[in-house]
Amino acid sequence: xxxxxxxxxxxxxxxxxxxxxxxxxxxxxxxxxxxxxxxxxxxxxxxxxxxxxxxxxxxxxxxxxxxxxxxxxxxxxxxxxxxxxxxxxxxxxxxxxxxxxxxx
Amino acid sequence: xxxxxxxxxxxxxxxxxxxxxxxxxxxxxxxxxxxxxxxxxxxxxxxxxxxxxxxxxxxxxxxxxxxxxxxxxxxxxxxxxxxxxxxxxxxxxxxxxxxxxxxxx
Numbered sequence: 540x541x542x543x544x545x546x547x548x549x550x551x552x553x554x555x556x557x558x559x560x561x562x563x564x565x566x567x568x569x570x571x572x573x574x575x576x577x578x579x580x581x582x583x584x585x586x587x588x589x590x591x592x593x594x595x596x597x598x599x600x601x602x603x604x605x606x607x608x609x610x611x612x613x614x615x616x617x618x619x620x621x622x623x624x625x626x627x628x629x630x631x632x633x634x635x636x637x638x639x640x641x642x643x
Numbered sequence: 644x645x646x647x648x649x650x651x652x653x654x655x656x657x658x659x660x661x662x663x664x665x666x667x668x669x670x671x672x673x674x675x676x677x678x679x680x681x682x683x684x685x686x687x688x689x690x691x692x693x694x695x696x697x698x699x700x701x702x703x704x705x706x707x708x709x710x711x712x713x714x715x716x717x718x719x720x721x722x723x724x725x726x727x728x729x730x731x732x733x734x735x736x737x738x739x740x741x742x743x744x745x746x747x748x
Contacts, residue, residue, distance in 0.1 A: 561732050561735075624729040631721075
């Protein structure tokens with residue numbers, strides 16, 4: 540009976556931390572990209588995502604406002620996954636610096 | 644980092660990706676806080692067992708690594724690492740969305 544596991548179930552158990560983390564990022568993006576074209580975030584969806592899901596990581600709201608404003612100037616105010624990834628990268632960089640100062 | 648309370652799932656995921664970078668930073672290198680290309684390959688093999696399984700993805704990853712080292716110093720900075728994972732992740736995100744939409748129809 541033990542041999543009857545589906546291949547998918549076994550795969551799922553072996554997901555690495557990195558893969559699970561990536562999955563979480565994708566899931567969050569999709570959770571908030573519900574209006575209109577579902578592969579992009581509108582500026583209000585982005586604002587909701589950042590305030591609700593990144594309360595500790597995102598820099599002060601001024602910077603965020605600026606980013607959202609910049610977003611409005613191109614691409615009809617929609618953020619694709621790649622640009623979302625870059626934005627998260629900015630937040631991740633602040634984690635990196637924090638990490639380094641704690642080490643030293 | 645992880646002991647901080649009240650972090651969201653998304654924040655913990657970002658922390659996991661950042662600490663994964665530091666896990667592969669070369670300890671002996673004189674240049675600090677960068678990953679060698681050989682360590683990067685090790686990382687891709689070990690940490691992406693599902694996402695880079697088929698050869699097509701692997702070839703794409705090889706190409707990404709080639710293009711990645713923008714300043715040609717043979718070392719991967721955090722920014723380059725983040726761009727690489729973004730390059731792997733974006734097509735997957737699209738695919739998942741397409742599959743979801745097909746399932747809804």
